[in-house]
Amino acid sequence: MDKKDVRRNTQIVHAGRRKEWTSGIVNPPVYHASTCLFETLEEFDRAVANPNEGLYYGRRGTPTQWALQEALVETEPGAAGCLLTPSGVSAIAAALLAVLKPGDHLLMVDTAYEPTRGLCQGLLKDMGVETTYYDPLIAGGISPLLKANTAAVFCESPGSLTFEVQDISAICEAAHANDASVIMDNTWATGLFFNPFDHGVDISLQALTKYVVGHSDAMLGCVMANEAHWKRAETTVFRLGLCAAPDDAYLGLRGLRTLPLRLKQHEASALHVAQALEGHPAVDQVMHPALPSFASHALWKRDFSGSSGLFSFSLKTGQRSHLPALVDHLAHFKMGFSWGGFESLTLPLRFTGIRTATTVDFTGPALRLHIGLEDPEDLIADLCEGLDRFMQAVKTG
């Protein structure tokens, strides 16, 4: 472990643990609060004048949420503040609404998380925002797509399902030359493996539901913004009435304490499984940014300090109708949405209707895997047996 790691790990143990919030106990209490009480008119007037400087009303948080917010800011240096939302999707909506108004144009990465596309095609379209989808590998080539009314460029890197790594610095440079703000969904890497603010991003968001909570038991999101975008982000989240439940904020904070350790294990195990799949005769492509064979590898290596446990692979032959032979009988991989927990998951992929600027062309079905904290040898054995069953099913039709 190098010195930088030690500093980061130590920092995460201490982050957000202010004595005035914890009363000297290790963790903050879980305050269930709506009303906060003021003793005097003077105290009341002071709170009304500065509603974000102390206890004001439950929706603006208590030390339970503040501790997590402060700790998260330390994971993405350059953030002026952090707002909690009740899910990752609400963080995406708040970030977009913070910078978009009717008549604006939005550039959305083609590999965005599917509900992000849903927001563009629904709510944003209805309010008069036009969306253009762009190739995740576009880099500085995004310049010609920026129009006079382009207010925002949305990035997600690596991209959902196919893991293309974006040149965030080049995109930020082009966007800023056109006075457009850059928003990034940083759920895959978390601030530990990629700091959006180092690359020029204005608003960074995460589905904390995934790695930060880390135990598949709470929905939570966050929005962080640089100084220039902080007020807009804060006002938007408050105006929308978005707030995180205290129990969920507590689980997020608990998860954050072990995040460096868990991510290290997810990273090592996922790489091990990805390499095993790469050598398997049934497997065509393994879409994992840390594999040298992956098209986006060089960019990942340039910009990221690690890889997490989520990647995809495609099969050489077969149809979706052969997939039950593989996925229905796995011992360790269960099928389901979300990821980032301690347990391994698989998700059969479909691309119909969710790619418009690029094409996805696989010879056989594709699956996404989240590699949990099980022993990777057990996971590899499980997958190999599944792949044997799949090949058998393909052979017998």
Ligand SMILES: *Cc1c(COP(=O)(O)O)cnc(C)c1O
């Ligand atoms: C899951 C996910 C989200 C949404 O998070 P929820 O907490 O499920 O709403 C957003 N972005 C990415 C990349 C995700 O994988």
